[in-house]
Amino acid sequence: MSTAAGRFQRLMLTLPRFAAERTQSLSKLAESLEVTQEVLLTDLQSITDRHDLPAGFQEPVSVAIDGDSVTIDAAHFLRPMRLSQAELAALELGLRLLSRDADGETATLLDTLRTRLQQCIARLPRDEVYEGLRDGALAPSGDAHVRTAIRRALRQSRVLRIEYLRPGDSTGASRDVRPFRLCWSNGSWYLVAWCEQAEGLRNFRVDRICGAVLTERRHDGPQGLDDPALAQEAVPFLGASSAPTLVLRYAPSISRWIAERDGLPLEADGSAIRTMPLADRAWAIRHALQYGAECRIIEPEDLRSELLETLEGMAVKGRSKK
Amino acid sequence: MGVSPKLQRWIDLMAALLDRRYGLSLAELRIEVPGYRAGRPESVRRTFERDKDELRRLGVPIDIVGRPGDPDPRYRLAGDRFYLPYLVVAGERGLVRPRRIDRDGYRAIAECEFDDEAVALLADAARRVSEIGDPMLVAYAQSAVRKLATDIAPEFLAPTQGVRVLPAIARASPEHLEVLGAALLHRKQASFTYYGIERDETERRTVLPYGLAFTSGHWYLHALDPARGEIRGFRVSRMRELSVNARAPGTQDYEIPATFSLADRAAPRPAWELGEEAPVEVLVRFEQTNGYTTVARRLGQRREADMACYSVRRREPFLRWLLALAGDVVPLSPPDMVREYHALVQRTLKAGRAVA
Numbered sequence: 263m264s265t266a267a268g269r270f271q272r273l274m275l276t277l278p279r280f281a282a283e284r285t286q287s288l289s290k291l292a293e294s295l296e297v298t299q300e301v302l303l304t305d306l307q308s309i310t311d312r313h314d315l316p317a318g319f320q321e322p323v324s325v326a327i328d329g330d331s332v333t334i335d336a337a338h339f340l341r342p343m344r345l346s347q348a349e350l351a352a353l354e355l356g357l358r359l360l361s362r363d364a365d366g367e368t369a370t371l372l373d374t375l376r377t378r379l380q381q382c383i384a385r386l387p388r389d390e391v392y393e394g395l396r397d398g399a400l401a402p403s404g405d406a407h408v409r410t411a412i413r414r415a416l417r418q419s420r421v422l423r424i425e426y427l428r429p430g431d432s433t434g435a436s437r438d439v440r441p442f443r444l445c446w447s448n449g450s451w452y453l454v455a456w457c458e459q460a461e462g463l464r465n466f467r468v469d470r471i472c473g474a475v476l477t478e479r480r481h482d483g484p485q486g487l488d489d490p491a492l493a494q495e496a497v498p499f500l501g502a503s504s505a506p507t508l509v510l511r512y513a514p515s516i517s518r519w520i521a522e523r524d525g526l527p528l529e530a531d532g533s534a535i536r537t538m539p540l541a542d543r544a545w546a547i548r549h550a551l552q553y554g555a556e557c558r559i560i561e562p563e564d565l566r567s568e569l570l571e572t573l574e575g576m577a578v579k580g581r582s583k584k
Numbered sequence: 585m586g587v588s589p590k591l592q593r594w595i596d597l598m599a600a601l602l603d604r605r606y607g608l609s610l611a612e613l614r615i616e617v618p619g620y621r622a623g624r625p626e627s628v629r630r631t632f633e634r635d636k637d638e639l640r641r642l643g644v645p646i647d648i649v650g651r652p653g654d655p656d657p658r659y660r661l662a663g664d665r666f667y668l669p670y671l672v673v674a675g676e677r678g679l680v681r682p683r684r685i686d687r688d689g690y691r692a693i694a695e696c697e698f699d700d701e702a703v704a705l706l707a708d709a710a711r712r713v714s715e716i717g718d719p720m721l722v723a724y725a726q727s728a729v730r731k732l733a734t735d736i737a738p739e740f741l742a743p744t745q746g747v748r749v750l751p752a753i754a755r756a757s758p759e760h761l762e763v764l765g766a767a768l769l770h771r772k773q774a775s776f777t778y779y780g781i782e783r784d785e786t787e788r789r790t791v792l793p794y795g796l797a798f799t800s801g802h803w804y805l806h807a808l809d810p811a812r813g814e815i816r817g818f819r820v821s822r823m824r825e826l827s828v829n830a831r832a833p834g835t836q837d838y839e840i841p842a843t844f845s846l847a848d849r850a851a852p853r854p855a856w857e858l859g860e861e862a863p864v865e866v867l868v869r870f871e872q873t874n875g876y877t878t879v880a881r882r883l884g885q886r887r888e889a890d891m892a893c894y895s896v897r898r899r900e901p902f903l904r905w906l907l908a909l910a911g912d913v914v915p916l917s918p919p920d921m922v923r924e925y926h927a928l929v930q931r932t933l934k935a936g937r938a939v940a
Contacts, residue, residue: 266588266591266594269591270591271642273591275727275734307587308591309588309591309595311587312592312618316618322595323595323599337689338598338689340690341668342667342730343644343668344643345643345728346642348724349727349731351724352710352713353713353724353725353728356708356713357705357709359712359713360705360708371699371701371702375698375702375705378696378697379706381694382671382732384643384644384665384666386640386643394844394846394847395769395846396765396795396796397798399851400749400800402882404879413744416746427878428874429874429875429876430874430875431875432873433873441746442746443747444746444747445749446748449800470875518781522753522821523754525754548876548909549908551907551908552905552907554907554928554932555934555935555936558935558939566936570933570936570937572911573929574933576910576929576933580925
């Protein structure tokens with residue numbers, strides 16, 4: 263965006279701030295506009311430093327600066343501009359990302375919101391060039407009602423009662439959790455929450471939460487947690503620091519996909535090696551199985567035997583079906 | 585330092601137009617706007633036309649009043665089309681209204697009411713946009729939210745804390761997204777070197793961009809590839825040496841056909857549903873109920889209590905997905921898929937035994 267356009271947009275946000283109070287603190291204003299004081303001053307000077315003005319011309323914007331105080335008169339610019347089509351298109355992409363993931367009630371609310379936002383834009387010729395150029399969706403991940411309940415629990419700091427189906431269990435178990443974070447990573451949503459039953463931080467795959475109900479209880483949020491650690495890529499392996507190490511080797515025929523997804527370097531023979539904490543043996547076996555003969559468990563050895571047993575069971579079942 | 589004659593002209597022009605309900609002709613604007621006084625009429629007209637077009641691109645709705653072809657039309661900037669409506673938030677404690685400006689030019693501004701829950705979703709939407717890596721979108725979403733924040737208190741406009749979309753490791757370059765966004769807007773042809781991971785080959789592509797979609801954590805350019813005569817999806821993170829046709833900047837290289845729907849292409853689909861092969865209906869039986877099979881069921885069409893049907897275009901990804909279910913789900917038909925599944929089990933077992 264050109265300098266003039268950038269300044270213009272900042273000014274159109276700055277000037278309406280003086281509708282209620284003509285004099286304001288420059289430093290506070292800069293802070294609230296998320297720009298430096300230098301940028302703010304330069305923007306204001308760019309329209310007020312004038313020479314050779316015709317006699318009788320009344321400047322539409324007058325600015326007086328005294329220390330940290332700035333006084334502005336801008337009679338025609340006391341309201342912000344309407345949203346532009348480009349701004350609406352950006353918000354609409356966000357709304358579409360939310361609505362593809364939403365339950366019926368939320369989707370209706372989002373539709374109404376879109377209509378209201380349409381009322382806030384300035385319609386211009388050629389607006390249609392923006393339409394339909396961007397879209398998006400995250401992979402569907404479980405019940406939309408569950409995600410809505412989690413979002414509400416996060417907004418209201420409420421304890422959530424969830425019905426969680428662990429990978430190996432045939433029925434769900436009820437748990438009261440204090441939601442801390444809802445993360446989308448590598449194709450799935452994960453709820454990071456303090457589990458009151460386990461008295462520890464746990465990671466729940468949202469598509470395995472069969473039901474979620476907001477309780478009346480509020481909580482103060484998890485205290486003393488290492489926040490940056492939770493933002494790491496290894497969300498599924500949260501809390502597994504004491505687990506044994508799992509080492510997998512992916513054959514050269516598939517390693518380029520693995521290298522791209524996990525950011526791994528390729529070995530000299532073209533294979534890729536991945537090391538991670540072994541938090542869940544069943545998960546590790548199924549993970550290896552999805553790559554068939556192209557993935558090998560290097561460590562731990564007993565897991566390799568377990569994988570073979572699983573495959574033998576599958577083969578026997580196949581023979582008996584014939 | 586920092587003086588901008590152009591910006592001064594823009595502000596003067598807008599102020600002059602906002603001041604006159606019925607608009608002004610260019611001759612009248614030459615009196616009202618100091619920046620248009622000096623110079624020959626043709627040169628001033630060119631400057632004015634450029635200013636008008638740039639302001640329109642920035643969202644300033646300057647209208648032309650008069651018949652088409654009128655050599656001396658009037659130009660108008662109506663306050664009710666320019667100023668943001670007053671935004672009212674409806675919440676549990678009733679309506680929260682912003683302070684109205686009791687001055688000429690502002691009294692006719694309409695109100696627009698938002699539900700407080702909807703405003704929270706709007707904040708979440710803006711946050712989501714800021715997480716997906718396109719700097720142009722981030723700038724537009726932020727400036728939209730700042731405008732809305734003039735009337736809506738921060739407690740309503742706060743995104744839900746703790747909801748995050750973690751970026752993929754192989755991310756699209758922000759510069760590429762910006763360049764492709766501009767190419768799309770101006771309908772200009774784009775060229776890039778593309779790594780086709782399936783065939784493990786890199787080649788130069790020249791395409792007509794139809795849309796950008798953020799699907800399952802990755803940006804894809806959906807574009808017509810004239811060399812292949814079809815619309816294809818290109819993962820932006822696999823592009824290098826991107827350039828856009830710089831010839832004839834004021835003209836469009838192509839039009840996006842009305843039949844093209846980015847929404848259809850943006851929807852995430854399992855790997856076995858992608859591709860152009862004719863789909864095969866595969867019936868499977870669930871032998872166990874657990875966390876894995878519950879998730880797997882959702883991807884198919886339920887047939888009976890323990891059966892589901894999947895529409896499969898690409899066999900290999902589907903068979904590997906079945907294999908990963910470790911025997912909890914088994915294929916029942918068609919027979920060739922059942923045979924291929926068991927062959928895959930045997931092959932994997934053999935490889936595992938060889939290692940052991």
